[in-house]
Amino acid sequence: MARQRSAWRFGVPAVCLCAGLLLATTHTVSGGDEIRRSDAPRLVDLVREAQQSADRLTARRDALAGELETHHGGAVDDGAVTGITQRADELAVAAGMSPMRGPGLVVTLTDAQRDAEGRFPGDASPDDLVVHQQDVEAVLNAMWNAGAEAIQMQDQRIVATSAPRCVGNTLLLNGRTYSPPYVITAIGDVPAMQAALAAAPLVVLYKQYVVRFGLGYTEEVRSDVEVVGHPTPRLRFAQPAGPLGY
Structure with a gap:
């Protein structure tokens, strides 16, 4: 015990x-606090x-x-949307963004060719034997003056911002270079375009070089031609001039 x-x-x-x-x-360890507090977060x-x-x-x-x-659907009036769409379509046609078909005229310009003996005319200078920028512009301006509805050169639509430029013996158009023959296709009043070409001073001068130095020039009337639409331009400095539908 x-x-x-x-x-x-x-x-x-x-x-x-x-x-x-x-x-x-x-x-x-707990620092004076409870180790398992009731308010401790749980998973x-x-x-x-x-x-x-x-x-x-x-x-x-x-x-x-x-x-x-x-904002973008229910609050927009369907009539307003339809009107804006129609207006955009009309402007696309006027601006040359839409393809077109119809009766037209095809003009082809090409550099001088050598004769059967492989020679050029003896009195010709190198500048006399090639198609120049002024020759192309003369044909384009004559067609526009005759009321052409749409014009295409090579595989590109000619619009207000198009500017053919000579680069040596080639032509620069919208960043792409082309060699002759240069094919210009226009839709519109064919007799009026032919008359305008026949009366244009620079075209008349070019035809004289055709006879003298062998430059190429042809006009072909077609009952149905097609021109492409121009891609939508990216204007870096353009600003709206007013509301849509003006």
């Missing part, structure tokens, strides 16, 4: 000492919060999409 009292007398203080050390260590709470945030963003997205649809 005395031995049992001795064991409790030493065991109880040892247990208390260990418990005190454990409490002291816990206090040091399930984070997931729930993320889902709620996603729901709010989805609702906001749907609201903005509906507002955009109202």
Whole structure:
């Protein structure tokens, strides 16, 4: 019995000492706060919060999409859209952006050819034997003056911004170079275009070089020709002049 009292007398203080050390260590680690606080974030709470945030963003997205649809769809009068579209189509034709078909005239210009003996006329200079920019412009201007509805040169539509330029014995048109023969196709009143070509001073002068130095010139009347549309131009410095539909 005395031995049992001795064991409790030493065991109880040892247990208390260990418990005190454990409490002291816990206090040091937690910094004086509770280790398992009731407000500590949990994984399930984070997931729930993320889902709620996603729901709010989805609702906001749907609201903005509906507002955009109202401004660009439902709030626009169908008649206004139709009018703008028709106006755009009319301007595309006038600006040469749309392909066209109809009766027309095809004029072909080409450099002088050597004779049967492989020679050029002895009194000709190199400039007398090639088609120049002024010759091409003379044909184009005569056709426009005669009321041509559409003109194509080589494989490109001639529009207000087109400017054929001579580069040596080739022609530069909208950034592309071409060698003769130069084929000019025009849709319009054929007799009027032929009369304008016959009366144009520079075309008359060119025809004299045709006879003297062997330059090439032909006119071909066709009942149906097709001209391509010009690609939509990218004007870097253009600014709107007024509202659509003016």
